[in-house]
Amino acid sequence: MRVTGQIPEATVARLPVYLRSLLEVGAAGISTVSSVMLADRAGVNAAKVRKDLSYLGTYGTRGVGYDVEYLRFQVSRALGVANTWPVVVVGLGNLGRALAGHEGFGERGFPVVAGFDIDPDKIGTRISGVLVHPLERLPELVANLGAAIGIIATPAEAAQEVADHLSRAGIRSVLNFAPTVLALPDDVDVRDVDLATELQILGFHLQRANPTNDDQSVVS
Amino acid sequence: MRVTGQIPEATVARLPVYLRSLLEVGAAGISTVSSVMLADRAGVNAAKVRKDLSYLGTYGTRGVGYDVEYLRFQVSRALGVANTWPVVVVGLGNLGRALAGHEGFGERGFPVVAGFDIDPDKIGTRISGVLVHPLERLPELVANLGAAIGIIATPAEAAQEVADHLSRAGIRSVLNFAPTVLALPDDVDVRDVDLATELQILGFHLQRANPTNDDQSVVS
DNA sequence: GCTTGTGAAGAGATTCACAGCA
DNA sequence: TGCTGTGAATCTCTTCACAAGC
Numbered sequence: 308m309r310v311t312g313q314i315p316e317a318t319v320a321r322l323p324v325y326l327r328s329l330l331e332v333g334a335a336g337i338s339t340v341s342s343v344m345l346a347d348r349a350g351v352n353a354a355k356v357r358k359d360l361s362y363l364g365t366y367g368t369r370g371v372g373y374d375v376e377y378l379r380f381q382v383s384r385a386l387g388v389a390n391t392w393p394v395v396v397v398g399l400g401n402l403g404r405a406l407a408g409h410e411g412f413g414e415r416g417f418p419v420v421a422g423f424d425i426d427p428d429k430i431g432t433r434i435s436g437v438l439v440h441p442l443e444r445l446p447e448l449v450a451n452l453g454a455a456i457g458i459i460a461t462p463a464e465a466a467q468e469v470a471d472h473l474s475r476a477g478i479r480s481v482l483n484f485a486p487t488v489l490a491l492p493d494d495v496d497v498r499d500v501d502l503a504t505e506l507q508i509l510g511f512h513l514q515r516a517n518p519t520n521d522d523q524s525v526v527s
Numbered sequence: 528m529r530v531t532g533q534i535p536e537a538t539v540a541r542l543p544v545y546l547r548s549l550l551e552v553g554a555a556g557i558s559t560v561s562s563v564m565l566a567d568r569a570g571v572n573a574a575k576v577r578k579d580l581s582y583l584g585t586y587g588t589r590g591v592g593y594d595v596e597y598l599r600f601q602v603s604r605a606l607g608v609a610n611t612w613p614v615v616v617v618g619l620g621n622l623g624r625a626l627a628g629h630e631g632f633g634e635r636g637f638p639v640v641a642g643f644d645i646d647p648d649k650i651g652t653r654i655s656g657v658l659v660h661p662l663e664r665l666p667e668l669v670a671n672l673g674a675a676i677g678i679i680a681t682p683a684e685a686a687q688e689v690a691d692h693l694s695r696a697g698i699r700s701v702l703n704f705a706p707t708v709l710a711l712p713d714d715v716d717v718r719d720v721d722l723a724t725e726l727q728i729l730g731f732h733l734q735r736a737n738p739t740n741d742d743q744s745v746v747s
Numbered sequence: 748g749c750t751t752g753t754g755a756a757g758a759g760a761t762t763c764a765c766a767g768c769a
Numbered sequence: 770t771g772c773t774g775t776g777a778a779t780c781t782c783t784t785c786a787c788a789a790g791c
Binding site: 319320322323324326327328348349350385386387388390392394401402404405406408409411412414415416417435455456479480481482486487488489490496498500501502503504505506507508509510511512513514515516 | 539540542543544546547548568569570605606607608610612614621622624625626628629631632634635636637655675676699700701702706707708709710716718720721722723724725726727728729730731732733734735736
């Protein structure tokens, strides 16, 4: 007997990757996968796949592997993929526009139901198919549309204020693209995606790989 | 004596956040920060800040704190911010366009120097100020422009092939926005940013917070 | 006094290695 | 025989707690 209780965060973060792999494998007409094959597709090692899946339940068959369709169902269920979580995007500049039009969102149960901006020229227009409203209408529209997730794609200076608005409007999950740390109540779940930071991390490794004169290991 | 050697990955990932915080604090005219203040700005705890900074060297003053300007210099140096790493963007759809025009990149030493796409209508045009070339010219232009980082913003189906092209063209760092796992040689550093996955992780927590009928903890 | 720097303890994640079972 | 499921070992990261030093 196994109680499907606490799933480690690191595992949760990999479940979407496994789900994707299972969809690919299923589309290829394969009906059974081993942990090795899944690991290969997901870019991790087999022991990790087995350990991760074991947190969800005992869904494999020893000597055989996992039934693709059944495992796909179980991973979907664990992720709550059956649910639809409507999303609002705040800030329809460069990046907000791309996010509003990102097809992957709607396909995976995250329809973008409204946009918000402070630019009067944008308000009332459709950007990437999403109608843009003034920020003041956030509380009303979040409630009416049942929005669950807010995406912040504003400049850093505006992000905290937007986050406060979202939080007050009842949003409990925020995906933040603004390069700033948001202060929000504990019951609001925030994930940061900082594009420039990602490049800086790559840059760090490049610099280590190509040490220039003054930047080798240094004794100080 | 301290040897500035191996910095843990988790620390490296936080350095850009500290750097940002230091810039903010500096702009506010503050010349000395404590680990508590920095931690606050960076959204982590003070012990972590001190431990992280201790991997770079001994740059604080007991009883006082850190000199903002000096620490900023040291963190910049560790990150290799003095270097400029030219970036190419492959795939100028929705997202690629936004990335090509993302101001934060150029500002932080990652100028976007060329775009690549297979769409003949895009080739030869400027998208977000970046000239778009056919994929075939990748090797030539990567060499001529000294590009160090490749951003993949294509559909998943095209991503592996693009990654192979980048790798063959000499690119050693890849930022991948395509929702697929790339197979690349070990000397190529890949970071994945999967937007839909981020939402799925938020969705997982939402579902846990609002357990519906069939999805509570289950004994199986 | 106050704050850093850091060993040591603790928590969490990964990997190993093998028993258990089709 | 082959592959899963999982304790145990290991590694990594975080946090604690306090000596060192301004």
